[in-house]
Amino acid sequence: MTQTLIDTKALEQVLEEFADARNWHQHHSPKNLAMALTGEVGELVEIFQWRSEEESWQVAQAPETAEHVRQELADVALYLVRLASVLKVDLNAAIQDKLVLNAKKYPPL
Amino acid sequence: MTQTLIDTKALEQVLEEFADARNWHQHHSPKNLAMALTGEVGELVEIFQWRSEEESWQVAQAPETAEHVRQELADVALYLVRLASVLKVDLNAAIQDKLVLNAKKYPPL
Amino acid sequence: MTQTLIDTKALEQVLEEFADARNWHQHHSPKNLAMALTGEVGELVEIFQWRSEEESWQVAQAPETAEHVRQELADVALYLVRLASVLKVDLNAAIQDKLVLNAKKYPPL
C-alpha cells in the first residue's frame, strides 16, 4: 500500500541537521528521547488537568492558552518524529498497519 | 512561510471518518484525547524502561520488540494528530514556529 | 493481614483540609487528579531524560538538582495520595495485595 497518510520526511531531515549542528547525537538515544517525549506530554496534559471536558475545547482559541497549547503539541510532535527517525521506523507505514488493526478491533457501527 | 515539514491532512481526514463511523465524537474531547495520548506514551516508555541506552537502539530491529514499538509509536502519533485536529491546531505551522524558538534558545555550536 | 507497609493517614487528612481551605473540591475529581499526577511525573522525568543511568544516581545529591528532585517526588506523592484518598482506596492494603501478586509473577531466584 503506497498511500501517504502522514509525511514526516522533511521534518526528520531538519531534526537530524538540528542535532548535528549542536552535537546532540550523544544525547538522542531512543531511551532518552522516549523520556523527553514523556516530559512534553506531561506539560501538554497540565494545560487540561483543571479544565472540564467542555472547557478543553477552547484551549487552542483562548488567548491565555492558545500559544502554550500550540507549543506543547509541537514539542510532543518533535520528539515523536525524532524518536521514530532514530529508530528507523517508517511512521506512515506503522500508522497504516495500526489503523487496519484498529478497524478490526473496533468495527464500524 | 509555506514550507511543509510535516503533512498530516490525509491522516486527520481518516481519523475524523473513523470517529464518525463509530460514534466516537462524544468521547473525543481534547481533555480525553490528551489522557489517551498519555496512556499510549506510557506503553511506549515501558518498552525502554529496563533497557540501557545502548540496548534501546535495537528495539525497532529486535524481533521480540520490533512490532510492539511500531504499534506504540503509531498509537502515540494517532492520538497526537487527532488531538491537534479537534483543537484545530495546524501542527505544521506550530512546529515551524517552535523550531524558530528552539534555534534561538539553543544556538548551533 | 494487618501489617502497615505505608501509612498515609495524616497526609490524607492534611490534603483534605488543604483542599477545604481553598475550595478545591470542585477541581479534585479523580479524573483531574490522575491528570495532575501525570503532569508531575512528567516534570520528574525531565530531570532524568538527558542523564545517563550512572549520572541518575547523583541527582538527589548534586546541588543543582537536589532540591528540584525532592520537590518533584513530593508533588507526585501528594497527587497519588490525594487520588487514592478521594477514591477511598486503602493504599496500604492495595500495596500488600499487589506485592503478593508480584511475588507470584516474579518468584525469587
Add this chain to the structure above:
Amino acid sequence: MTQTLIDTKALEQVLEEFADARNWHQHHSPKNLAMALTGEVGELVEIFQWRSEEESWQVAQAPETAEHVRQELADVALYLVRLASVLKVDLNAAIQDKLVLNAKKYPPL
C-alpha cells in the same frame, strides 16, 4: 519539624529485599525507575481517559474497574517509594517542605 505525614519505611525495606532476592539492583537505577513510574501512571490514566469527571468518582467501587484501579494505584506507589528510596530522599520531609511552599503559593481563602 518531626511530624510524620507519610511513613514509607517498612515498604522501602520490603522493596529492597524484593530487589535483593531477584537480583534486580542492576535494573533499578533512578533513571529506569522514573521510566517505570511513568509507565504505571500511563496505565492508571487509561482507566480514566474515556470516563467523564462524574463517572471517575465510581471507578474504585464499580466491579469492572475496582480491582484494576487498586492495582494501578499500588504500582505507582511502589515505583515512587522505590525511586525515593534508591535516591535516599526522605519522602516525608520532602512532602512537608513542599506543603509549606504550596501554602505560600496558594494561600487559603
